[in-house]
Amino acid sequence: MTNKVHPYIPNMVPKIQDEMLKEIGVDSVMDLFEGIPEELHFKGEMNIPEALNESELRRHIEGLLNKNVSANEFLNFLGAGCWQHFIPAVCDEINQRSEFLTAYAGEPYDDHGRYQTLFEYQSLVAELVDMDVVNVPTFDWGQAAATALRMASRITKKTKILMPKTVAPERAKIITNYGSPHLDIEYIDFDEKTGLLVLEDLKNKISEETAAIYFENPSYLGFIESQGEEISEIAKASGALVVVGVDPISLGVLAPPSHYGADIICGDLQPLGMHMNYSGGQAGFIATHDDETFVQEYPSRLFGIIPTVKEGEYGFGDVFYDRTSFALREKGKESVGTQTALWGITAGVYLSLVGPEGMHELGQTIMQNTQYAIQQISSIPGVKGSRFNSPVFKEFVVDFNETGLTVKQVNKKLLEQQIFGGKDLSEEYPELGQTALFCVTEIHTKEDIDRLVQAIGDAIKG
Numbered sequence: 001m002t003n004k005v006h007p008y009i010p011n012m013v014p015k016i017q018d019e020m021l022k023e024i025g026v027d028s029v030m031d032l033f034e035g036i037p038e039e040l041h042f043k044g045e046m047n048i049p050e051a052l053n054e055s056e057l058r059r060h061i062e063g064l065l066n067k068n069v070s071a072n073e074f075l076n077f078l079g080a081g082c083w084q085h086f087i088p089a090v091c092d093e094i095n096q097r098s099e100f101l102t103a104y105a106g107e108p109y110d111d112h113g114r115y116q117t118l119f120e121y122q123s124l125v126a127e128l129v130d131m132d133v134v135n136v137p138t139f140d141w142g143q144a145a146a147t148a149l150r151m152a153s154r155i156t157k158k159t160k161i162l163m164p165k166t167v168a169p170e171r172a173k174i175i176t177n178y179g180s181p182h183l184d185i186e187y188i189d190f191d192e193k194t195g196l197l198v199l200e201d202l203k204n205k206i207s208e209e210t211a212a213i214y215f216e217n218p219s220y221l222g223f224i225e226s227q228g229e230e231i232s233e234i235a236k237a238s239g240a241l242v243v244v245g246v247d248p249i250s251l252g253v254l255a256p257p258s259h260y261g262a263d264i265i266c267g268d269l270q271p272l273g274m275h276m277n278y279s280g281g282q283a284g285f286i287a288t289h290d291d292e293t294f295v296q297e298y299p300s301r302l303f304g305i306i307p308t309v310k311e312g313e314y315g316f317g318d319v320f321y322d323r324t325s326f327a328l329r330e331k332g333k334e335s336v337g338t339q340t341a342l343w344g345i346t347a348g349v350y351l352s353l354v355g356p357e358g359m360h361e362l363g364q365t366i367m368q369n370t371q372y373a374i375q376q377i378s379s380i381p382g383v384k385g386s387r388f389n390s391p392v393f394k395e396f397v398v399d400f401n402e403t404g405l406t407v408k409q410v411n412k413k414l415l416e417q418q419i420f421g422g423k424d425l426s427e428e429y430p431e432l433g434q435t436a437l438f439c440v441t442e443i444h445t446k447e448d449i450d451r452l453v454q455a456i457g458d459a460i461k462g
Helices: 015-024 027-031 054-065 090-095 114-129 139-155 167-179 199-205 229-236 248-252 325-331 340-379 406-417 445-461
Strands: 160-164 184-188 211-215 240-244 262-268 284-288 303-307 316-320 395-399 435-439
Touching: 015 027, 015 229, 015 240, 054 406, 090 139, 090 340, 114 284, 114 303, 114 316, 114 340, 139 160, 139 167, 139 240, 139 262, 160 167, 167 184, 184 211, 211 229, 229 240, 240 248, 248 340, 248 435, 340 395, 340 445, 406 445
Parallel strands: 160 184, 160 211, 211 240, 240 262
Antiparallel strands: 262 284, 303 316, 395 435
C-alpha cells in the first residue's frame, strides 16, 4: 500500500487512515476487500499508457470499438441472462429525455414527473406479477435475488437458504457474496432428465431453520419448473418463505409465481425495453404483497400516490422513506446507492405499449419459435434439440454429446457462418457433458432458425 498522499484523493494521510481503520475494526485497507472472491482479484500490474490528447484518444477508442461484432451483424442465439428482444423506438425516445436521463435525485417541486413515471412502472410490474408492491429497480436480477433473500432472512429471523443447482451460476455467486457472512446457502439436486428440482432432496434438506427457498421459473437452463405449488407447500410446512425469480416477459403465457405460493418475486427487467449491453444496461425488480412486514424490509425506494391539500389533486412521493439507508445511513438494514431508475421508466414505457394482449401474443410467438427450433435441431443426426423433457419458454439446452464434437468446436464453425451459437455449459454443468444453452425470441424468423439448423448440420458433417 502506497504512503504517497495525493492532493485530490481524500483520507490518504496515514494518521487519518489509521483512525478510520481502527474505528471500523480492521487492520488494513485490504481487509475491506475480503468479501471479494479470490478469483476476481487482479494479481498483475496495470498497464497504464501515457496520456493521449483528445484526437489521439478518440482514434484509439474508435479503433478498439471497430473490432466489435454485434448481434446486428451476426445472427444471435445467445441468452443466459441478457436476451435479444425487439425494442420499440419510443422506449429510447422516452428514456433519453434529459429530465429522466440525467435525473439523479430530486424533490416533488423539481421532479418533472420522475416520481410519477416510477409509480406507473411499479404499478405495471405489480399487475404483471399479480403483487401489490414493487421497488425502484436494483442493478440486476442477481442483486434483486440477493436482496429478496436477505429480506426473507430478516423477516423469518433465520439464515439458511435453499436453492437448486440450476440457478444461474453467476447469479448464485452474487447471492453468495451479497449474503455473506449472514446467509448459509445449500443447494438442492435437479433431475438430469427433466431439469426439475428433486423434491425428495428438498424435503431432506429443509428444516425449521430454513429462512427461504429460492428457485427460478423459467430456469436458467430454460425449462419451466412445473412443481411450484409442491415446492411452496413443502417450504411453508417448515415455516420458510418462497422466493421466485422470473423472466417477466414469460408472464404473458405463464402463471405468475404469486399464483403458486411465492412470498417474494424478483427478476430481470432487461427484456422489457432494454438493449443488450456489454456490462451495464441491466436492472432487477422485487415484488411482494401489501404486507407491512414485507414492505418494511425493502431497502430500496418505493413510490406511492396520495391526495394533496388541493381537492381532486394527487401527488407522488416516497413510501416509508425512513426504512431506507437514505434516511438511516449506516444504521440501514442494507446500503442502497444510486439505482437503475432509468430502466424502471423504460420498462414502464414498454409494458404500457405492449399491454396484456400484446404480452400474451408475444409469449405465444416466442414459444412457437422455440418449439420449431427444437424440432428442427432434433432432426440433425446425433443432436438432441432439448436435453430435458420438460416444457421450455425461450431457452433450451442442446445436447451435442453424440456428435463427437465439443460445443467449442461447433460454435467456432457457427461463427464462420456469422452466427453466435449457444452458451457452452460444459464447464458450469460438466454432468451434462457437451451441451449448450440456445435462446430463441420473437426477433427470430423461420428463415433465421432454418439457417441455424443448416449451419449446425454442416458443422457436424465437418
